Amino acid sequence: MTVVPEKSTRSDEVVYDRPVDCDNHYYEKVDAFTRYLDPAFKDRGVEVIQRGKHTELLAGGKLLEFVPNPTFDPVIVPGALDLLFRGQIPEGVDPRSLMKVEPLNPAYQDRDVRIDMIEQQEMSGVILLPTLACGVEEALKEDIPATMASVTAFNTWLDEDWGYNYKSRIISAPMLALADPDEAIAEIDRLLERDVKLVYIRPAPVPAGHGTSRSLGHMMYDEVWAKLEESDIPVAFHLSDSGYNGSIARAWGAPARFVPFKTSNPLANIVVSDRAIHDTVASLILDGVFARHPKLRVASIENGSDWVQLLVKRLKKQANQTPWAFAESPVDTIRRHLWVAPYYEDDVRALADLVGSDRVLFGSDWPHGEGLEKPTDFINELGDFDEGEQDRIMRTNVLDYLGITAGR
Template identity: 40%
Template sequence: MLPPGFRAFDADNHYYEALDAFTRHIEPEFRKRCMQWAQVDGKTRLLVGGKVNKFIPDPTFSRLAKPGVLEKWFRGTAKGSLIEQFGELEPTRAEYRERDARLEAMDELGLDGAMFFPTLGVGMEQALLPDIPALTAAFRAFNRWLAEDWGFAYQERIYAAPYITLADPRNAVAELEWALGQDARLVVMQYGPISTASGWTSPGDPVFEPFWALAAEAGITVVYHGGNSAYGRLISWWGESHEMEAFRATPMRGLISPEPIADTMAALLSYGVLARHPRLRFAAIETGADWVAPLFARLKKSYAQQPHAWAEDPRETLRRQLWVSPFHENDLTELREVIGVDRIMMGSDWPHTEGIAQPLNFAKDLEQAGFSDAEQVQVMKTNAEALVQRLD
């Protein structure tokens, strides 16, 4: 059990973006090519690249379900329909959009600190393709809003991650340099192949080497966070819509086998990015953990068949440089056996509906999975806490 008065460090918190998150600092020439608000059939809709975007049902976040109301649904123990689980919606709370109010909420939740990620922002990269100049402009504007409203290391408790797209490699380096100058401790990006001006390519492509070299030199943590990735296009091959809509997924979207986060880590390994930059730290957050053991099994086979292709056993490389924040319903015992307890982090997804209303309750899952008291403290606090400190 956790010691009395224990305060955790949460690897997965979210804010709900302000209405002007993408527009407050947008460069004038890109205003009509990026995000706009419009009235459509009497409702406020978000236009992205001139098209109505459906990633979030209500991107204004005017009325929201309470944190964690879908926990039983994701555990597979809920009764009734998905709609019934949401319950009565409530107006947006101050702590969802204001950092000082959030610090008070964190005190009530028993959190010393947390990593903070977008709600809307993680679904916008694919929506702006193939207009790469507009895409990079949109996230330059977003990051400057984020620095103003949340800060990148606010009172050494709120660690908001600027979003970086690799679609334009030079812009990615420039944006990382800017973020480092603003005391960013981590950056967030989307997993999967990268769409560049030259076409689709791997994140391990040499064109991205300056970015990875700078990230390694700076000792910053690179986060891959769940959202809408290029793999959304795969499902269209099976007759499904490629457009991702929250809470409206068909069973096929949940059953299709490819895991973009696993393939992304495999690409970074096989292209030698991690081996060349042993200081690089990656965190996989809100991607679950069911992909970890199968990837390790494939890496074991690859190393046995082609040992000459690897600088070392790629499983050891991954154990050294990857941290994982599992879903509460994942097999935590298996994850500990595969990647080690010092690479697992509690992430509550607060205040999202699919997360945990009380982050400290994650310790109950750890206890049921056989984690010792000391191991629970590692997962609930120290592992994630170390990642928001840059390496010397």
């Protein structure tokens, strides 16, 4: 029997007068997928095992290596890899030497400590997104019932430990998997009872069993999109294991498994790159999701922004060649439905000129090593913007995306 946590504590009187970060993370507790897992899936979902002094996870009976250490203790120092991701490593410095770790900070797993941290970082609130969970759906993709049961178990844990809308400062994004549309709709119904503000969906083809998959825009999933639109729940497509290593990178002889920070294959990094989010947004447009659901809002978070210009170029060309495949200009569709959180090292001005400064989101990726050491330092990348645009990017755009009133 599933235990329902006590409903999140919240306050409706928050004034969002400081930055709101759309890309903050927690580090899951080791039982995040097991605490509330239906016992029928004990050997098919995520399992916690001990090998000597080491804690490891299995998913579908296979070692889950999406994170190097599922206890997150020690864990990489926030912002430690800043120079690496900016491409500014001094000559003669080994990139691997930038990897620094520290003991697990309570703010990474305790919501009340995190509230204090948000105050110290001079922000009004954050969207919290998964770390470990971003690799689980790919690991379980061949067992759809286990996937759906694991999503429900995880979301129950998330609500208990973090809350979906804790004190209106911490807005957590529960997972949603589309592989079983009926179960996905049932999951949305459960979430709607718990004050949910958004959902996280993996940017990837939807597993369809027997090694096959479908587009996110397939009509089989239309009732899910309709439910989200009707419920005014936006979608966050966050960087995840989208399975592209097993399909695209593998085809080029690169490793088929995505193991962050443990092994890095330069060829896989290039051929996979930001392809998953590019293809995800293309599928939503070309398969008519936005045309059928004109009020649906989606955001791309921690996928960078270089892909947007390339996608727009390709869509405009395709619209010229097959105009019957488009309900309107693809640029208009993107500007109406899509918010984008660029990497801090991206050309943010170019993105704003393309999609509008009201569709650009501030995201720090804190406390991940590849993110910013101090979240609000993102403002330093906005020198090409006036004060009004800076305020929109740092604060009000994410509130518009969430459908939340700023308070002033």
